[in-house]
Amino acid sequence: MYQTMKYVQKGLGVLLLFAMGLILFSCGDKTVDYTSKLKLTNDFAGKEFVKDGIGEVTLYEKVDGDTAWFLSGNTEVKIRFTSVDTPESTGQIEAWGKAASNFTGNILDNAETIVLEASDGKKAEVDTTGSRYMAFVWYRMDEQSEFRNLNLELVQNGFSKSKVTEGSKYQDDFNAAATQAMKQKLHVWSSEKDPDYDDSNGVELTIKDVYENAENYLGRRVNFEAVVARVDNNYAYVQNEVDGTTYGMLVYLGYDAMLPYAFRRGYKLRVHGFVQVYNGMYQISGCMYDLFEEGSTSSKYAKYVRVLAKDQEVTPIEVTAETLKDQKIRTLVTISDLEVSSIYTSDDFVVDTIAQQMTITCLSPKGDVQLRTSALYDQGNPVTEEFFRNKSMESVTGIVTTYNGKVQILVVAVGDVVFQ
Numbered sequence: 513m514y515q516t517m518k519y520v521q522k523g524l525g526v527l528l529l530f531a532m533g534l535i536l537f538s539c540g541d542k543t544v545d546y547t548s549k550l551k552l553t554n555d556f557a558g559k560e561f562v563k564d565g566i567g568e569v570t571l572y573e574k575v576d577g578d579t580a581w582f583l584s585g586n587t588e589v590k591i592r593f594t595s596v597d598t599p600e601s602t603g604q605i606e607a608w609g610k611a612a613s614n615f616t617g618n619i620l621d622n623a624e625t626i627v628l629e630a631s632d633g634k635k636a637e638v639d640t641t642g643s644r645y646m647a648f649v650w651y652r653m654d655e656q657s658e659f660r661n662l663n664l665e666l667v668q669n670g671f672s673k674s675k676v677t678e679g680s681k682y683q684d685d686f687n688a689a690a691t692q693a694m695k696q697k698l699h700v701w702s703s704e705k706d707p708d709y710d711d712s713n714g715v716e717l718t719i720k721d722v723y724e725n726a727e728n729y730l731g732r733r734v735n736f737e738a739v740v741a742r743v744d745n746n747y748a749y750v751q752n753e754v755d756g757t758t759y760g761m762l763v764y765l766g767y768d769a770m771l772p773y774a775f776r777r778g779y780k781l782r783v784h785g786f787v788q789v790y791n792g793m794y795q796i797s798g799c800m801y802d803l804f805e806e807g808s809t810s811s812k813y814a815k816y817v818r819v820l821a822k823d824q825e826v827t828p829i830e831v832t833a834e835t836l837k838d839q840k841i842r843t844l845v846t847i848s849d850l851e852v853s854s855i856y857t858s859d860d861f862v863v864d865t866i867a868q869q870m871t872i873t874c875l876s877p878k879g880d881v882q883l884r885t886s887a888l889y890d891q892g893n894p895v896t897e898e899f900f901r902n903k904s905m906e907s908v909t910g911i912v913t914t915y916n917g918k919v920q921i922l923v924v925a926v927g928d929v930v931f932q
Contacts, residue, residue: 543696546668546689550682552650552659556627560584561647565630571620576601577612577671578663579644580620582628592644593663594631595686596672599700603746603766605786605798607706608699610731612671619662623651627659633681648681664689670698713814714784719761720754722787723840726794729787733815734796736761739824740779741844742911744886744924748775749911750783751826751843758829760842760911762795764788771817774801780821784814828909833879837919839912845921846909850874850881855897867894871920874905883908884920895926904932 554566561567561584569582569589577598581590598616601609620626630636631646639646649662664682666672667689674690676683694701705711714733722734738750738761746767751760763783765771774781785796801817828846831839839845856871867887874881888895909928910921923929 544688544692546685546692547660547665548658550661550664550685552627552629552661554629554633556629561628561630562587562589562636562645565633565635566627568625568627571623571626574613574617574620577609577616577666580616580649582626584628589628590644591628591647591649592639593649593666594646595648595674595676595680595682596663596666597675598666598672600798602788602790602797603764603768604800605709605788607709607711608671610708611699611706612666615669615671616662616666619651619665620649622653624654625659626651631681668693670694670696670701673700710786713811718754719750719752719759720757722761722794722796723759726787726789730789730794731786733784733786733798735782735784737820738781738783739826740775740777740781741826741828742924743772743775743777744922749842749844749924750775750781757840758843759840760844762793762842763799764790764795764797765799766797768800770801770803771799773803774817774819776822778822778824778826779819780824782818782820784817833876833881836881836912836921841912841914843912844909845912846907847876847881847921848907850876850883850905850908852900852903852905853880855900857897868896870897870900871915872900882918882920883910883923884913884915885923888923888926890926906930906932 556566556568559567561569567584569584572581572583572588574580578593578596579591581588598612599606599609601613627650629648629650631648636645638644650659651662652659664685667674667686670693674686676686697703708731710732712733714735715729717734717736719736719738722729722736738752740748741751742749746765748763748765749760750763751758763775763785765775783796784799786798788795788797799817800815802813805813806819826844828844829839831845831847836845851874852872853875854873857868867889869887870885872883872885874883907930908921908923910923913920913922
């Protein structure tokens with residue numbers, strides 16, 4: 513009997529320990545809002561981010577999950593969120609990238625106050641590109657609320673893994689939030705498919721289909737044939753004739769080192785990418801290219817851009833001031849007999865380049881024509897308004913674009929301007 517009672521007591525003890533373990537395990541797995549626990553302790557009143565390492569800003573332009581432009585006073589500053597790296601949703605498209613971008617964008621759009629804090633908490637420093645400052649982004653939705661750290665919130669919600677380095681500011685908070693998100697299998701930690709990410713080999717279309725029905729393919733992969741008409745830094749303008757009409761499309765190349773080998777003027781391509789919208793205009797993003805597998809028909813490269821032919825002739829459509837408005841946007845046109853009437857200049861993004869972007873109003877036999885220039889360089893020298901002032905042009909070739917409802921011709925190369 514004694515022996516039996518001893519085993520019973522031992523069994524009850526094991527059950528008790530097991531039950532206590534479950535309770536402790538449950539407590540240990542309780543979701544912690546690390547973002548609420550972290551406090552903004554540095555004073556930002558009367559300070560400016562670039563000069564003081566902290567300061568209040570206003571949103572200028574959203575980019576993706578971990579990048580945005582802000583106005584610090586009257587200065588535009590491009591910010592790369594420190595200690596995070598969300599999936600791509602612009603140049604490249606990755607699973608959970610759109611969700612991360614929407615999460616960040618919704619917060620920045622609705623925040624009552626936004627404060628930037630330098631990555632070391634002391635001095636604003638640029639990243640390896642030299643064009644973006646690294647910063648923590650703090651926000652609050654109203655004056656009664658406490659500030660929340662958006663960088664940490666992205667990690668806590670599984671939109672980014674922790675990218676802190678040893679000794680980084682808020683290191684422990686970021687690592688703890690990442691561990692919790694990993695245990696909960698949130699977003700980038702999840703084995704489930706992102707419902708907003710198209711992992712197919714794309715829909716076979718013509719450039720006309722994409723042009724006329726882009727909204728129906730938003731976020732989806734598409735394939736179509738086109739010839740590269742012009743390349744402008746990280747953008748390529750491609751076009752093709754379908755049913756007697758030329759249609760154009762903008763392709764965002766991002767900073768992929770391989771894509772410039774495919775997107776060259778006069779190359780005929782099988783374009784593969786995602787239909788995206790940026791600043792209200794549709795474009796193709798998320799393209800990939802493998803120079804060493806050029807011409808491969810392997811299913812492995814079904815999601816890659818393919819070069820179909822080289823040295824294709826790209827003949828611009830001849831237009832006048834009257835017929836310009838009838839052309840499809842993103843197509844290559846040429847116009848003759850222009851006389852510069854006025855020039856409006858705007859410096860390009862302050863830390864990117866010293867070349868000037870210009871809006872040039874010209875007189876022509878058929879009426880006024882508005883030109884828009886990219887940041888142009890002539891033999892390595894930045895082009896300024898003096899290059900165009902009081903000049904007469906025999907011809908100008910460029911891409912049809914629109915700005916504030918007005919049709920313009922975008923000039924992307926100095927060689928496309930022929931002076932009289």
